[in-house]
Amino acid sequence: QPVVTQSSSASASLGSSVKLTCTLSSVHSNYIVAWHQQQPGKAPRYLMKLEGSGRYNKGSGVPDRFSGSSSGADRHLTISNLQSEDEADYYCETWDSSSQVFGGGTTLTVL
């Protein structure tokens, strides 16, 4: 079963950019992941699906400020022109052998 690792926290200033990373276990380095955003007190929201090639497909209504990229086992979510509403928890998800696996989540603080 894949292991998904995320930093517990990140911070960046309003209007700047931030890159969040989730890292797959080495034997699963080619797996596709999805990124989800969870604003305080709300349900998760699907942002995008991201392949090992760096190709990504965003969910309906996800702003252009959100983009994805990949490098080896790392899957990145970049948020440009940070807004206050981007302050949230961000979860990385992958799947294998009849189960879904989540990373521990990254709490993003917008300064």
Added chain:
Amino acid sequence: EVQLLESGGDLVQPGGSLRLSCAASGFTLNNYAMSWVRQAPGKGLQWVSTISGGAYNTYSADSVKGRFTISTDKSKNILYLQMNSLRVDDTAVYYCAKQLSGSSPATDAFDVWGQGTMVTVSS
């Protein structure tokens, strides 16, 4: 519009039972793998259980295996989670989630989430 609406969360004593419901609208449950995911207070997301489209197969996390049962009523387009022998560490918000594509489980991401229902297990 595709939507999921959970209900059934409550306060229950350890050892008790509860059934959660997830009403789907805007799509047919039978065509997609559907799952339950939970989130303990202040913690991250944890996959609980998945049912294949058509309800041919079910899969559960080891922590709930033998205690929780996932099912669907295709006539009502509702997903269920029957929870028995509840423990204090089952306390969490329970979300239902739709797989982006396909009826086979664990073949795609979750693309639609419900708003969640709170289950509290305490004496």
